Amino acid sequence: MMVASNQGDRQAYHQLLTEVAVVIESYLRLRFGAINVLEDCVQECLLALHNARNTYDPKRAFRPWMFTIVRHKTIDILRKTKRQIQIDGIFAGEQSGVTDPGHLMKLIDGVRVLNMLSPDHREAVALTKYAGYTVPEAANWLGISESAVKARLHRGLLAIRKHLEAEELPI
Protein backbone atom coordinates (compact mmCIF):
# COMPACT_ATOMS: atom_id res chain seq x y z
CA MET A 1 0.00 0.00 0.00
CA MET A 2 2.87 2.38 0.80
CA VAL A 3 4.42 1.76 -2.61
CA ALA A 4 1.08 2.47 -4.28
CA SER A 5 0.71 5.58 -2.12
CA ASN A 6 4.09 6.89 -3.19
CA GLN A 7 2.96 6.44 -6.78
CA GLY A 8 0.02 8.73 -6.05
CA ASP A 9 -2.78 6.24 -5.33
CA ARG A 10 -4.99 8.28 -2.98
CA GLN A 11 -7.38 5.48 -2.15
CA ALA A 12 -4.54 3.19 -1.10
CA TYR A 13 -3.03 6.00 0.95
CA HIS A 14 -6.33 6.70 2.69
CA GLN A 15 -6.67 3.03 3.57
CA LEU A 16 -3.06 2.83 4.71
CA LEU A 17 -3.37 5.84 7.03
CA THR A 18 -6.64 4.54 8.45
CA GLU A 19 -5.10 1.17 9.27
CA VAL A 20 -1.84 2.67 10.50
CA ALA A 21 -3.70 5.03 12.84
CA VAL A 22 -5.30 2.06 14.59
CA VAL A 23 -1.92 0.32 14.91
CA ILE A 24 -0.28 3.47 16.31
CA GLU A 25 -3.09 3.98 18.79
CA SER A 26 -2.78 0.40 20.07
CA TYR A 27 1.00 0.71 20.26
CA LEU A 28 0.84 3.92 22.29
CA ARG A 29 -2.05 2.83 24.49
CA LEU A 30 -0.20 -0.34 25.44
CA ARG A 31 2.93 1.55 26.42
CA PHE A 32 1.78 4.91 27.75
CA GLY A 33 -1.68 4.01 29.02
CA ALA A 34 -4.92 5.66 27.95
CA ILE A 35 -3.41 9.13 28.19
CA ASN A 36 -5.37 12.22 27.22
CA VAL A 37 -2.81 13.28 24.60
CA LEU A 38 -3.12 9.94 22.85
CA GLU A 39 -5.21 11.29 19.97
CA ASP A 40 -2.79 14.23 19.56
CA CYS A 41 0.08 11.74 19.38
CA VAL A 42 -1.70 9.60 16.78
CA GLN A 43 -2.48 12.60 14.58
CA GLU A 44 1.02 14.04 14.92
CA CYS A 45 2.45 10.65 13.99
CA LEU A 46 0.22 10.46 10.90
CA LEU A 47 1.40 13.91 9.88
CA ALA A 48 5.02 12.92 10.47
CA LEU A 49 4.58 9.77 8.36
CA HIS A 50 3.09 11.91 5.61
CA ASN A 51 6.04 14.31 5.73
CA ALA A 52 8.56 11.48 5.83
CA ARG A 53 7.02 9.36 3.07
CA ASN A 54 9.79 10.32 0.63
CA THR A 55 12.25 8.47 2.90
CA TYR A 56 10.47 5.13 2.72
CA ASP A 57 12.53 2.63 0.79
CA PRO A 58 10.25 0.05 -0.91
CA LYS A 59 13.01 -2.56 -0.54
CA ARG A 60 12.84 -2.36 3.23
CA ALA A 61 10.13 -3.42 5.68
CA PHE A 62 7.46 -0.82 6.41
CA ARG A 63 6.87 -1.36 10.11
CA PRO A 64 10.40 -0.62 11.45
CA TRP A 65 10.40 2.60 9.42
CA MET A 66 6.97 3.56 10.71
CA PHE A 67 7.63 2.73 14.35
CA THR A 68 10.93 4.63 14.35
CA ILE A 69 9.02 7.76 13.36
CA VAL A 70 6.21 7.03 15.83
CA ARG A 71 8.64 6.58 18.76
CA HIS A 72 10.51 9.78 18.04
CA LYS A 73 7.38 11.81 17.47
CA THR A 74 5.71 10.56 20.64
CA ILE A 75 8.71 11.25 22.85
CA ASP A 76 8.99 14.65 21.21
CA ILE A 77 5.37 15.44 22.02
CA LEU A 78 5.72 14.22 25.61
CA ARG A 79 8.84 16.35 26.03
CA LYS A 80 7.22 19.47 24.65
CA THR A 81 3.72 19.18 26.00
CA LYS A 82 2.78 21.72 28.63
CA ARG A 83 -0.52 20.03 29.35
CA GLN A 84 -0.89 17.61 32.20
CA ILE A 85 -1.00 14.12 30.82
CA GLN A 86 -3.89 12.26 32.36
CA ILE A 87 -4.68 8.63 32.30
CA ASP A 88 -8.37 8.45 31.45
CA GLY A 89 -10.50 8.04 34.53
CA ILE A 90 -7.62 8.33 36.94
CA PHE A 91 -6.54 11.93 37.17
CA ALA A 92 -9.66 13.32 35.57
CA GLY A 93 -11.20 15.88 37.86
CA GLU A 94 -8.11 16.29 40.01
CA GLN A 95 -6.99 19.83 39.42
CA SER A 96 -3.69 19.95 41.24
CA GLY A 97 -2.32 16.48 40.92
CA VAL A 98 -2.09 13.92 43.70
CA THR A 99 -0.65 14.55 47.08
CA ASP A 100 0.22 11.07 48.28
CA PRO A 101 3.36 9.57 46.70
CA GLY A 102 2.23 6.02 47.33
CA HIS A 103 -1.11 6.74 45.69
CA LEU A 104 0.58 8.22 42.61
CA MET A 105 2.91 5.24 42.18
CA LYS A 106 -0.05 2.89 42.53
CA LEU A 107 -1.97 4.79 39.86
CA ILE A 108 0.84 4.74 37.30
CA ASP A 109 1.68 1.13 38.03
CA GLY A 110 0.04 -0.05 34.83
CA VAL A 111 1.88 2.40 32.57
CA ARG A 112 4.42 0.18 30.83
CA VAL A 113 6.91 2.85 29.81
CA LEU A 114 7.19 4.10 33.38
CA ASN A 115 7.86 0.61 34.66
CA MET A 116 10.86 0.48 32.34
CA LEU A 117 12.52 3.36 34.22
CA SER A 118 14.69 3.49 37.31
CA PRO A 119 12.88 4.77 40.45
CA ASP A 120 14.49 8.23 40.17
CA HIS A 121 13.55 8.70 36.54
CA ARG A 122 10.08 7.24 37.08
CA GLU A 123 9.36 9.71 39.86
CA ALA A 124 10.47 12.68 37.76
CA VAL A 125 8.50 11.64 34.66
CA ALA A 126 5.40 10.61 36.61
CA LEU A 127 5.28 13.79 38.69
CA THR A 128 5.88 16.28 35.87
CA LYS A 129 4.19 14.54 32.96
CA TYR A 130 1.44 12.48 34.56
CA ALA A 131 0.60 14.21 37.85
CA GLY A 132 0.81 17.72 36.44
CA TYR A 133 3.40 19.11 38.82
CA THR A 134 5.65 21.93 37.68
CA VAL A 135 9.40 21.37 37.94
CA PRO A 136 9.72 23.52 41.12
CA GLU A 137 6.79 21.66 42.73
CA ALA A 138 8.27 18.28 41.84
CA ALA A 139 11.66 19.40 43.15
CA ASN A 140 10.07 20.52 46.39
CA TRP A 141 8.20 17.26 46.78
CA LEU A 142 11.22 15.10 46.02
CA GLY A 143 13.52 17.27 48.15
CA ILE A 144 16.02 17.83 45.32
CA SER A 145 17.01 20.82 43.21
CA GLU A 146 15.08 21.93 40.13
CA SER A 147 18.04 21.22 37.88
CA ALA A 148 18.17 17.67 39.25
CA VAL A 149 14.47 17.20 38.38
CA LYS A 150 15.11 18.56 34.87
CA ALA A 151 18.08 16.23 34.45
CA ARG A 152 16.09 13.22 35.68
CA LEU A 153 13.19 14.12 33.41
CA HIS A 154 15.49 14.49 30.41
CA ARG A 155 17.25 11.21 31.15
CA GLY A 156 13.95 9.50 31.84
CA LEU A 157 12.55 10.46 28.45
CA LEU A 158 15.80 9.38 26.81
CA ALA A 159 15.58 6.06 28.63
CA ILE A 160 11.99 5.59 27.40
CA ARG A 161 13.16 6.25 23.85
CA LYS A 162 16.01 3.75 24.22
CA HIS A 163 13.71 1.10 25.70
CA LEU A 164 11.21 1.57 22.89
CA GLU A 165 13.99 1.38 20.31
CA ALA A 166 15.28 -1.84 21.81
CA GLU A 167 11.86 -3.48 21.71
CA GLU A 168 11.44 -6.34 19.26
CA LEU A 169 8.48 -5.62 17.03
CA PRO A 170 7.00 -8.00 14.47
CA ILE A 171 8.00 -6.93 10.95
Next chain:
Amino acid sequence: MNTGRHRLIAELSADLTPIRDAGKTLRKSCIWLLVASATALLIIYATGPFRSGSLAQLHQNPQFLVETLLGIAAIAALGITAFRTGIPVAMPITKRVSISVVLLCLWVAMVAYGLASPALEESMAGKREHCYLEALLYGLPGLIVGLMAIRRLYPLYGAWSGALLGLSAGAMPALIMQFACMYVPLHIITHHLLPGMALAIVGLIAGHFLLRPR
Protein backbone atom coordinates in the same frame (compact mmCIF):
# COMPACT_ATOMS: atom_id res chain seq x y z
CA MET B 1 -13.33 6.83 14.33
CA ASN B 2 -12.43 10.20 15.81
CA THR B 3 -13.70 12.95 13.48
CA GLY B 4 -10.50 15.01 13.76
CA ARG B 5 -8.44 12.03 12.77
CA HIS B 6 -10.84 11.18 9.96
CA ARG B 7 -10.58 14.73 8.62
CA LEU B 8 -6.78 14.68 8.88
CA ILE B 9 -6.54 11.42 6.94
CA ALA B 10 -8.89 12.78 4.27
CA GLU B 11 -6.80 15.96 3.97
CA LEU B 12 -3.49 14.09 3.82
CA SER B 13 -4.88 11.72 1.18
CA ALA B 14 -6.14 14.64 -0.88
CA ASP B 15 -2.74 16.33 -0.53
CA LEU B 16 -0.93 13.23 -1.86
CA THR B 17 1.54 13.73 -4.70
CA PRO B 18 3.58 10.98 -6.35
CA ILE B 19 7.16 10.52 -5.16
CA ARG B 20 9.61 9.29 -7.76
CA ASP B 21 12.89 8.78 -5.94
CA ALA B 22 11.63 7.48 -2.58
CA GLY B 23 14.39 6.19 -0.32
CA LYS B 24 17.20 6.47 -2.87
CA THR B 25 19.67 8.02 -0.47
CA LEU B 26 22.74 6.26 -1.84
CA ARG B 27 22.28 7.95 -5.20
CA LYS B 28 21.64 11.32 -3.54
CA SER B 29 24.70 11.00 -1.32
CA CYS B 30 26.92 9.97 -4.29
CA ILE B 31 25.74 12.99 -6.27
CA TRP B 32 26.48 15.21 -3.29
CA LEU B 33 29.95 13.69 -2.85
CA LEU B 34 30.73 14.35 -6.51
CA VAL B 35 29.39 17.90 -6.49
CA ALA B 36 31.02 18.87 -3.18
CA SER B 37 34.42 17.38 -4.01
CA ALA B 38 34.39 18.86 -7.53
CA THR B 39 33.55 22.26 -6.06
CA ALA B 40 36.39 22.07 -3.53
CA LEU B 41 38.79 20.83 -6.22
CA LEU B 42 37.86 23.59 -8.65
CA ILE B 43 38.18 26.34 -6.04
CA ILE B 44 41.57 25.07 -4.89
CA TYR B 45 42.72 24.74 -8.48
CA ALA B 46 41.50 28.24 -9.29
CA THR B 47 43.18 29.84 -6.29
CA GLY B 48 46.66 28.40 -6.63
CA PRO B 49 48.86 25.79 -8.31
CA PHE B 50 49.10 22.18 -7.17
CA ARG B 51 52.42 20.82 -5.90
CA SER B 52 54.39 19.75 -8.94
CA GLY B 53 54.57 15.99 -9.39
CA SER B 54 52.12 15.31 -6.56
CA LEU B 55 49.96 12.97 -8.64
CA ALA B 56 52.96 10.97 -9.77
CA GLN B 57 53.88 10.44 -6.11
CA LEU B 58 50.77 8.27 -5.80
CA HIS B 59 52.34 5.68 -8.10
CA GLN B 60 55.78 6.00 -6.58
CA ASN B 61 54.91 5.72 -2.94
CA PRO B 62 52.52 3.03 -1.63
CA GLN B 63 52.17 4.69 1.81
CA PHE B 64 51.05 7.94 0.21
CA LEU B 65 48.61 5.95 -1.95
CA VAL B 66 47.16 4.13 1.08
CA GLU B 67 46.92 7.44 2.96
CA THR B 68 45.00 8.98 0.07
CA LEU B 69 42.73 5.98 -0.44
CA LEU B 70 41.90 5.91 3.27
CA GLY B 71 41.02 9.60 3.06
CA ILE B 72 38.73 9.02 0.08
CA ALA B 73 37.07 6.04 1.83
CA ALA B 74 36.54 8.05 5.02
CA ILE B 75 35.06 11.01 3.15
CA ALA B 76 32.72 8.79 1.13
CA ALA B 77 31.63 6.79 4.18
CA LEU B 78 30.98 9.94 6.22
CA GLY B 79 28.96 11.52 3.42
CA ILE B 80 26.88 8.41 2.75
CA THR B 81 26.26 7.90 6.48
CA ALA B 82 25.23 11.53 6.88
CA PHE B 83 22.55 11.07 4.23
CA ARG B 84 21.49 7.73 5.68
CA THR B 85 20.84 9.38 9.03
CA GLY B 86 18.10 11.27 7.19
CA ILE B 87 16.19 8.01 6.86
CA PRO B 88 14.29 6.69 9.90
CA VAL B 89 15.76 3.28 10.69
CA ALA B 90 15.33 1.15 13.79
CA MET B 91 19.04 1.08 14.65
CA PRO B 92 20.89 3.11 17.30
CA ILE B 93 22.62 6.11 15.77
CA THR B 94 25.98 5.19 17.32
CA LYS B 95 25.91 1.85 15.50
CA ARG B 96 25.02 3.52 12.22
CA VAL B 97 27.95 5.94 12.31
CA SER B 98 30.59 3.56 13.64
CA ILE B 99 32.11 2.37 10.33
CA SER B 100 32.59 5.87 8.94
CA VAL B 101 34.11 7.11 12.20
CA VAL B 102 36.49 4.15 12.30
CA LEU B 103 37.59 4.92 8.73
CA LEU B 104 38.17 8.56 9.63
CA CYS B 105 40.24 7.53 12.67
CA LEU B 106 42.29 5.17 10.49
CA TRP B 107 43.00 7.96 8.03
CA VAL B 108 44.06 10.37 10.79
CA ALA B 109 46.15 7.61 12.38
CA MET B 110 47.84 6.96 9.05
CA VAL B 111 48.72 10.63 8.69
CA ALA B 112 49.89 10.70 12.31
CA TYR B 113 52.06 7.65 11.60
CA GLY B 114 53.74 9.88 9.02
CA LEU B 115 55.12 11.96 11.91
CA ALA B 116 57.42 9.05 12.67
CA SER B 117 57.77 7.72 9.15
CA PRO B 118 56.65 10.22 6.48
CA ALA B 119 55.13 8.79 3.30
CA LEU B 120 57.04 11.33 1.21
CA GLU B 121 60.19 13.24 1.82
CA GLU B 122 59.23 16.31 3.84
CA SER B 123 59.43 19.44 1.74
CA MET B 124 58.21 23.03 1.65
CA ALA B 125 57.56 22.73 -2.10
CA GLY B 126 54.07 23.89 -3.06
CA LYS B 127 53.42 25.75 0.23
CA ARG B 128 50.24 27.81 0.15
CA GLU B 129 50.13 30.85 2.40
CA HIS B 130 46.64 30.46 3.82
CA CYS B 131 46.04 26.74 3.45
CA TYR B 132 44.42 26.50 6.91
CA LEU B 133 41.79 29.04 5.89
CA GLU B 134 41.31 27.37 2.53
CA ALA B 135 40.81 23.97 4.21
CA LEU B 136 38.18 25.53 6.44
CA LEU B 137 36.33 27.63 3.86
CA TYR B 138 36.28 25.43 0.78
CA GLY B 139 34.25 22.75 2.51
CA LEU B 140 31.49 25.23 3.32
CA PRO B 141 29.69 25.15 -0.06
CA GLY B 142 29.49 21.38 0.14
CA LEU B 143 28.24 21.54 3.71
CA ILE B 144 25.50 24.04 2.83
CA VAL B 145 24.32 22.04 -0.20
CA GLY B 146 24.38 18.82 1.84
CA LEU B 147 22.38 20.37 4.69
CA MET B 148 19.75 21.52 2.21
CA ALA B 149 19.56 18.03 0.70
CA ILE B 150 19.30 16.23 4.07
CA ARG B 151 16.68 18.72 5.19
CA ARG B 152 14.41 17.32 2.50
CA LEU B 153 14.70 13.88 4.08
CA TYR B 154 13.56 13.13 7.65
CA PRO B 155 16.61 13.45 9.93
CA LEU B 156 15.81 12.31 13.46
CA TYR B 157 19.28 13.17 14.76
CA GLY B 158 19.98 16.56 13.16
CA ALA B 159 23.16 17.28 15.10
CA TRP B 160 24.63 13.90 14.13
CA SER B 161 23.69 14.37 10.47
CA GLY B 162 25.19 17.87 10.45
CA ALA B 163 28.39 16.79 12.19
CA LEU B 164 28.95 13.85 9.82
CA LEU B 165 28.27 16.05 6.83
CA GLY B 166 30.64 18.70 8.21
CA LEU B 167 33.35 16.10 8.71
CA SER B 168 32.92 14.82 5.16
CA ALA B 169 32.75 18.28 3.60
CA GLY B 170 35.69 19.54 5.67
CA ALA B 171 37.83 16.50 4.91
CA MET B 172 37.49 17.07 1.14
CA PRO B 173 39.67 20.20 0.91
CA ALA B 174 41.96 18.71 3.56
CA LEU B 175 42.57 15.70 1.32
CA ILE B 176 43.00 17.81 -1.82
CA MET B 177 45.57 19.89 0.05
CA GLN B 178 47.73 16.73 0.20
CA PHE B 179 48.33 17.40 -3.50
CA ALA B 180 48.05 21.18 -3.57
CA CYS B 181 50.11 22.16 -0.54
CA MET B 182 53.46 21.13 0.95
CA TYR B 183 53.93 17.64 2.36
CA VAL B 184 54.87 17.71 6.04
CA PRO B 185 52.75 15.42 8.26
CA LEU B 186 52.62 17.87 11.19
CA HIS B 187 51.57 20.65 8.81
CA ILE B 188 48.91 18.36 7.30
CA ILE B 189 47.46 17.64 10.74
CA THR B 190 47.49 21.19 12.07
CA HIS B 191 46.82 23.16 8.87
CA HIS B 192 44.66 20.83 6.78
CA LEU B 193 42.95 18.19 8.91
CA LEU B 194 42.12 20.23 12.01
CA PRO B 195 40.59 23.19 10.14
CA GLY B 196 38.70 20.73 7.96
CA MET B 197 37.44 18.90 11.04
CA ALA B 198 36.32 22.22 12.50
CA LEU B 199 33.55 22.11 9.95
CA ALA B 200 32.13 19.21 11.95
CA ILE B 201 31.36 21.68 14.75
CA VAL B 202 29.77 24.09 12.25
CA GLY B 203 27.78 21.17 10.84
CA LEU B 204 26.77 19.97 14.30
CA ILE B 205 25.39 23.37 15.28
CA ALA B 206 23.74 23.97 11.91
CA GLY B 207 22.31 20.45 11.94
CA HIS B 208 20.90 20.90 15.44
CA PHE B 209 18.95 23.96 14.38
CA LEU B 210 18.21 23.28 10.72
CA LEU B 211 17.70 19.54 10.53
CA ARG B 212 14.59 18.97 12.56
CA PRO B 213 11.87 16.52 11.58
CA ARG B 214 8.80 18.33 10.32
